[in-house]
Amino acid sequence: MATCSQCPVRESSICHSLSADALDRFGRAGRRQTLLAGQTLMWEGEDALLVGNVVDGILKLTASLSDGRDQMLGIAFPSDFIGRAFGTKTRHSVTAVTDAEVCTFRRSDFDDLARRHADVEHDLLKRTLGELDQMRKWMQVLGKMTATERVAVFLIEMAARLCPDVESETALIRFTLPIGRQDMGDLLGLTIETVSRQITNLRQRQIIGTPDRRSIVIYDRRALAACAGMG
Amino acid sequence: MATCSQCPVRESSICHSLSADALDRFGRAGRRQTLLAGQTLMWEGEDALLVGNVVDGILKLTASLSDGRDQMLGIAFPSDFIGRAFGTKTRHSVTAVTDAEVCTFRRSDFDDLARRHADVEHDLLKRTLGELDQMRKWMQVLGKMTATERVAVFLIEMAARLCPDVESETALIRFTLPIGRQDMGDLLGLTIETVSRQITNLRQRQIIGTPDRRSIVIYDRRALAACAGMG
DNA sequence: AGTTGTCATTGACTGGGATCAAAAACCAGA
DNA sequence: TCTGGTTTTTGATCCCAGTCAATGACAACT
CATH class of the missing domain: 1.10.10.10 (Winged helix-like DNA-binding domain superfamily/Winged helix DNA-binding domain)
Known part of the structure; x- marks a missing residue:
């Protein structure tokens, strides 16, 4: 029902490589969701049930130690992909820092779709590799x-x-x-x-x-x- | 010439998902290389020309600040994949800490092969996602x-x-x-x-x-x- | 304008880990 | 067994960032 063709991140999100009919399949599986500032979409340690695209707003990824010390792991901007595809546990929480709009998929649905659309998997791989590079840069920042x-x-x-x-x-x-x-x-x-x-x-x-x-x-x-x- | 069928990491490396003839194609593209302890396989900032599998030994990934402060970004064990696929720059050096054996590919060759073998790409994606999780855990360690x-x-x-x-x-x-x-x-x-x-x-x-x-x-x-x- | 609550700034003090320096352990080769 | 070089341990001191505490700025309410 969400009309992907008008999606603000149609060209920049992971969906950009989808053909018209593939986009339709993803559109059916996806669900637009509005988050208020402060609202948490996924919790650290939970089963990884959701993945999705950030459509609008800013979200933060965080993980905390048992005694409450918080570490922010990253900031998600519009068109960024969030959640742990092909995995069972979400290792970090995802929380809206401004009011936000996301387009979520049940993780299992997304995994199936991605497996069938090599272009999406390839795009996800490139994003993930980029994030890994980014994360390594932060490691340098935090370590040294x-x-x-x-x-x-x-x-x-x-x-x-x-x-x-x-x-x-x-x-x-x-x-x-x-x-x-x-x-x-x-x-x-x-x-x-x-x-x-x-x-x-x-x-x-x-x-x-x-x-x-x-x-x-x-x-x-x-x-x-x-x-x-x-x- | 490298007989992949006898490779010690045949079942655990990124090659494990390859069929017999696909394995042959990878085998032709790959090149076995021996490294002495201390020898560096890739340099930070260099063009990403190589990727590969660790066959034996231990390697470290490092990056340094302009004034010489070093940060180690990870340790690569046998069957781990090293190098930056689908990217132009290597953001970190890869150095053998023990004598080591690696199986390298020209990055462009590997990229082409991986694009044609969805299973390899999928495996690489899963590895990369796992590494990202790992890296986020280190971020917590270093930050807090x-x-x-x-x-x-x-x-x-x-x-x-x-x-x-x-x-x-x-x-x-x-x-x-x-x-x-x-x-x-x-x-x-x-x-x-x-x-x-x-x-x-x-x-x-x-x-x-x-x-x-x-x-x-x-x-x-x-x-x-x-x-x-x-x- | 006043009240309340949140978030940011500033100040005084402390402490964990860095730095500097030296001794000890270990290793490889003669 | 000695010897020179590397790596690790130990000790003394210092400093950056953490902690504790108070104040200030600002927005959203009455």
């Missing part, structure tokens, strides 16, 4: 970088994902953070206080500006990149 | 855990991979570490000194024994698991 470096890397990463005209040398880079300080800390392996101090420090050095607490302006890209340890 | 917890997690992980009879409740667990203290530090985001101190501490508490510096005996699994923050 100082607090300043971590925050700088994060800001550069966010600019790249959120700022369309980041390529142009001259344009002023400005974006709205998808997550708050606490989540930034959980992602970067820092406390909220340390994140805050680092941002204050970057602002005092005129490298960035913070028009309001959710917005970042990058004044000096060179300096920020230097802080991130990228020469 | 104390030095003791990190070392304990590492030892438990190694026991699981290296000790065949780890399942049996009663058996004494003993194994040889595939890597030295420096590499352990690089994997766990700690210095060599801290790793050494943590191991000394675990030994003094009679939780483990170290018959020689490359060997570990686990006396008290319960206590070690507790140190790893697994209740």
